[in-house]
Amino acid sequence: MTSPQDAWDTAYHQLELQLDGGKFDTWVRDARFLRYEDGQFVIGVRNGFSRDMLQHRLYRNVARVLSDAWGQSAAIRFEIYSLGGTASATDDSDLPLFQVLNEMQAASTEMFRVEPLPETSMADRVVPQAYAPLSESELNPRHTFDRFVVGGSNRLAYEALQAVVEAPGRNYNPVFVYGGVGVGKTHLLHAAAHICRKAGKRVIYVPSEAFTNDLVNALRTRTTAMLRDKYRSVDVLIVDDVQFLAGKESTQEEFFHTFNVLHAAGKQVILASDRPPRDLTALEDRLRSRFSGGLVTDISPLELETRMAIVKMWQLEQHIRLSDPVVQMIAECAASARELEGAFNMIAARVRLSHQPMTADAAARILHRLETPRNHVRTVTMADILNAVAETFSVPVDEITGKGRTSRVSLARQVVMLLARELTELSLVQVGDYLGGRQHSTIIAGIQKMSQLLAEDADLSALMDDTRRRLL
Ligand code: ADP
Ligand code: MG
Secondary structure, three states: OOOHHHHHHHHHHHHHHHOOOOHHHHHHOOOEEEEEEOOEEEEEEOOHHHHHHHHHOOHHHHHHHHHHHHOOOOEEEEEEOOOOOOOOOOOOOOOOHHHHHHHHHHHOHHHHOOOOOOHHHOHHHOOOOOOOOOOHHHOOOOOOHHHOOOOOOOHHHHHHHHHHHHOOOOOOOOEEEEEOOOOOHHHHHHHHHHHHHHOOOOEEEEEHHHHHHHHHHHHHOOOHHHHHHHHHOOOEEEEEOHHHHOOOHHHHHHHHHHHHHHHHOOOEEEEEEOOOHHHOOOOOHHHHHHHHOOEEEEEOOOOHHHHHHHHHHHHHHOOOOOOHHHHHHHHHHOOOHHHHHHHHHHHHHHHHHHOOOOOHHHHHHHHHHHHHHHHOOOOOOHHHHHHHHHHHHOOOHHHHOOOOOOHHHHHHHHHHHHHHHHHOOOOHHHHHHHOOOOOHHHHHHHHHHHHHHHHHOHHHHHHHHHHHHHHO
């Protein structure tokens, strides 16, 4: 049996091979195995910034590699350690952004290739057991209403939430905000939470996956009564990324009742999702109809002017002066606010380091490098596909590659076949090898079967989309 230390060592070397763009050097190299405790790997990191990065952006990557090395699903908790032994002495999570960026720059120039931020690399797409619901301190203090630039695309959502925080539970209930990745949903939710807390309300903000984890833990430790108390005694419950409730029946059940209790008591519920309630196909009807029962509002992709206004706000905040053409260039190269942040940080870091104004030419050169990763399609491996399907369809990998032929296992296996053909360059024979040495005719038949099923079954097709999104 592999010891936790050995599993970590193996994973560490794997990560060194797998992580690109200086990520390993910047975030993982100093990470140390500290101990294995309560079913979790406790990994020491150098500072708060690395911890946040690992917890929020790289969790999925690290957990996957570690699970492979460990031979079973691995949960990780990151803790700050210092070589001198006094914990948190080196915690620089409160350093101003520019210092952190400078440190990043020093650590690796490569780091400034802004991540394409595929959905899969973000922790909010992950269900780590170690992911406690965000507590008050973990609301991003920078996500406030006054730092939220309002334009045509987000005005309705902004105004809805403004109205709600004025009198929680009275205006619209629930409020459901939806929109693509990086358009500012989480920012708005945090902003609402800040205001309500300031007004003395009891507020819980929780990504839906953390809610699921809480529930799983409560069931395990037989503390569901406490869990209910916790969620049902608030004035405002804010649940982010509710699309991840899809397919999780017991969580939906629990959430449905929590929702009803709060709603009946006139407490405010605020929800965000990447798609409108009607498209949450793997959600029970009763929950979907609850979600649509108040105000549903979307944030569409931010217009160029809004993106430019955001960049202008950031440059003021960070005392960086950029010419209008450069501001425009940054705004043009990034579709979402999240990409915008990456592009802006890269330019800002350069300006600080060089102490020179940024010329349009230099900006164009820097931003050009962003294009590549953004258009770059991540290489998906067979292991990625197997893990993702195992997770979404709740069938262990060894069953997928094994001999079993129950309908659940066969279905998961066929999904793997189809995704392998779509997302990898592997031949059908190779795919067959990965799937426990199956014939290539079996793979063809599986793919055909799957394509047919997908055409008929909307729920399955949604699950499939979800899995695909996790991979890209
Ligand atoms: P989502 O939750 O929709 O994926 P986020 O709320 O995480 O998006 O937004 C991504 C980043 O862009 C955050 O840093 C956020 O502060 C910033 N952002 C998004 N929209 C705006 C806006 N209208 N004004 C200022 N910053 C914004
Ligand atoms: Mg979000």
